[in-house]
Amino acid sequence: RKEVEQDPGxxxxxEGATVAFNCTYSNSASQSFFWYRQDCxxxxxxxxSVYSSGNEDGRFTAQLNRASQYISLLIRDSxxxxxxxxxxxxxxxxxxxxxxAGTTVTVRA
Amino acid sequence: xxxxxxxxxYLVTQMGNDKSIKCEQNLGHDTMYWYKQDSKKFLKxxxxxxxxxLIINETVPNRFxxxxxxxxxxxxxxxxxxxxxxxxxxxASSQDVGRGNEQFFGPGTRLTxx
Numbered sequence: 001r002k003e004v005e006q007d008p009g010x011x012x013x014x015e016g017a018t019v020a021f022n023c024t025y026s027n028s029a030s031q032s033f034f035w036y037r038q039d040c041x042x043x044x045x046x047x048x049s050v051y052s053s054g055n056e057d058g059r060f061t062a063q064l065n066r067a068s069q070y071i072s073l074l075i076r077d078s079x080x081x082x083x084x085x086x087x088x089x090x091x092x093x094x095x096x097x098x099x100x101a102g103t104t105v106t107v108r109a
Numbered sequence: 110x111x112x113x114x115x116x117x118x119y120l121v122t123q124m125g126n127d128k129s130i131k132c133e134q135n136l137g138h139d140t141m142y143w144y145k146q147d148s149k150k151f152l153k154x155x156x157x158x159x160x161x162x163l164i165i166n167e168t169v170p171n172r173f174x175x176x177x178x179x180x181x182x183x184x185x186x187x188x189x190x191x192x193x194x195x196x197x198x199x200x201a202s203s204q205d206v207g208r209g210n211e212q213f214f215g216p217g218t219r220l221t222x223x
Contacts, residue, residue: 038150042216043214044214046211049209085150091209094206095157096154096157097154098154101149101150
């Protein structure tokens with residue numbers, strides 16, 4: 001079983017829509033969780049950390065469910081510029097990040 | 110004022126050759142990483158160095174050898190290149206080891222082995 005699993009999508013949504021997707025992780029000892037964003041042919045960049053109580057950054061909301069071992073990302077009022085691949089990242093130990101294969105979101109005009 | 114830089118950006122070479130990719134960070138970070146992203150977009154860690162010491166060495170063929178001459182540089186040398194080595198290789202750095210540290214990635218080196 002992969003350490004981190006994501007629905008690859010693609011999620012095709014119109015501008016202004018809300019889109020949400022999850023990621024599951026296998027190691028219950030994982031302590032830190034992140035969403036990274038990767039544009040086509042570019043490097044990944046941190047979008048936001050995910051805290052136990054859930055957190056919001058503008059139009060982006062992240063949630064963590066430790067009991068079911070998943071994290072989620074919700075994007076409200078989607079913009080064309082939100083089109084990207086969103087990588088779920090989990091830290092199973094102090095030394096490394098485990099990346100999911102990414103969920104592709106395409107926002108259309 | 111590039112934070113993490115890699116050279117070359119593109120590398121096309123024949124099977125069996127030896128090649129190197131260089132990485133430098135000017136963020137003053139202590140920890141650096143090499144990742145491989147294959148055609149399925151799966152980003153997998155290969156190595157990590159903290160203050161020039163190897164701390165992560167995932168199951169990577171020993172044809173791959175990282176070298177860290179100082180904590181701002183982490184180079185990757187690959188011997189006897191194979192077709193399956195074709196991928197995008199990303200260098201990254203973080204302030205320190207530890208679960209909460211954000212990683213900053215270089216632009217990637219797209220390696221094609223013919």
